[in-house]
Amino acid sequence: MKKIELLYEGKGKRLYKSDNEDLLISEFKDDLTAFNAQKKGNEKGKGALNCQISTKLFKLLEQHGIKTHLVETISDNEQLVKKVNIIPLEVVIRNIATGSLTKRLGIKDGTILPFSLVEFYYKDDDLGDPLVNDEHCLLLDLINENELEELKRLGREINNILKPFFYKRDLKLVDFKIEFGKDKDGNILLSDEISPDSCRFWDAKTNEKMDKDRFRQGLGEVKVAYEEILKRINMENN
Numbered sequence: 729m730k731k732i733e734l735l736y737e738g739k740g741k742r743l744y745k746s747d748n749e750d751l752l753i754s755e756f757k758d759d760l761t762a763f764n765a766q767k768k769g770n771e772k773g774k775g776a777l778n779c780q781i782s783t784k785l786f787k788l789l790e791q792h793g794i795k796t797h798l799v800e801t802i803s804d805n806e807q808l809v810k811k812v813n814i815i816p817l818e819v820v821i822r823n824i825a826t827g828s829l830t831k832r833l834g835i836k837d838g839t840i841l842p843f844s845l846v847e848f849y850y851k852d853d854d855l856g857d858p859l860v861n862d863e864h865c866l867l868l869d870l871i872n873e874n875e876l877e878e879l880k881r882l883g884r885e886i887n888n889i890l891k892p893f894f895y896k897r898d899l900k901l902v903d904f905k906i907e908f909g910k911d912k913d914g915n916i917l918l919s920d921e922i923s924p925d926s927c928r929f930w931d932a933k934t935n936e937k938m939d940k941d942r943f944r945q946g947l948g949e950v951k952v953a954y955e956e957i958l959k960r961i962n963m964e965n966n
C-alpha cells in the first residue's frame with residue numbers, strides 16, 4: 729500500500745490517500761502539542777508508540793463488537809484505515825474529575841464521579857473546541873438526534889470495556905477523548921486514535937500521571953510513561 733498524496737495534516741497525525749480509494753494511510757507523528765497548540769514539543773518514537781497502543785486498543789474494541797476505521801498497521805507508525813467523514817465532535821468520557829472539568833465546575837481534582845460523564849466538544853480550533861450540549865449539536869447541524877444518542881451509547885460502551893481492561897493492568901482510566909466518522913454507507917465508526925495523547929492514565933497504586941499531562945505540566949519522562957502504557961497493554965491479563 730503506497731502513500732499517494734497528503735490529504736490532511738493534524739497536530740498528531742498525517743492522512744494520506746492510498747491506492748485504494750476507500751482506504752487512507754494514517755501516519756502518527758512524534759510532535760506533541762497542548763493548550764490548543766500554544767505549547768509544542770517532539771519526542772522521537774512517540775508516534776510509533778501511539779500507533780501501537782491505538783492499534784491494540786482498537787483491536788480489543790473490535791473484539792467486543794465496536795466498529796472502527798482500523799484495517800491494519802502497515803509500519804511502526806502507520807495504519808491503513810477506512811475513509812470516513814469525521815463528525816466534528818470530540819466525545820469525552822470521564823470517570824475521575826480532573827483537567828477542564830475541575831476548573832469549570834469546581835469539583836475537587838481526583839473526585840471519583842458517581843457515574844461516567846459524557847461530554848461533547850465542538851472541533852473548531854478558532855473557537856478553542858468549546859463544550860457544547862445536545863441542542864448546540866443539533867443547532868449547528870453537526871449530527872441528528874439518533875446519532876447523538878448513538879455516540880453517547882458507544883462512548884459509555886467503550887468506557888465499560890476499557891476501564892476494567894486498564895484496571896487489571898494497574899491503571900486508572902481517568903478520562904479520554906474519542907472521535908467518530910461516517911463511512912460511505914453511513915455507518916458510524918470509531919476513528920482517530922486512543923492513546924496517552926488522548927487519554928489520562930493514573931497508576932492505580934501511586935496515582936502517578938502516565939499520559940500527555942506529563943508534557944502539558946512539564947513533568948518530564950513523557951516517552952517512558954508511554955512505553956510503560958504499551959507494556960501494560962501487552963500484559964496477558966484478562
Ligand code: UDP
Binds near residue numbers: 903
Ligand atoms: N483531550 C484530547 N484532545 C483535546 C482535548 C482533550 O485528547 O483537544 C482529552 C484529554 O487528554 C483528556 C480528556 O480529553 O483525556 C479531557 O480533557 P479536558 O477537557 O480535561 O481538557 P484539558 O484539561 O486537557 O484542557
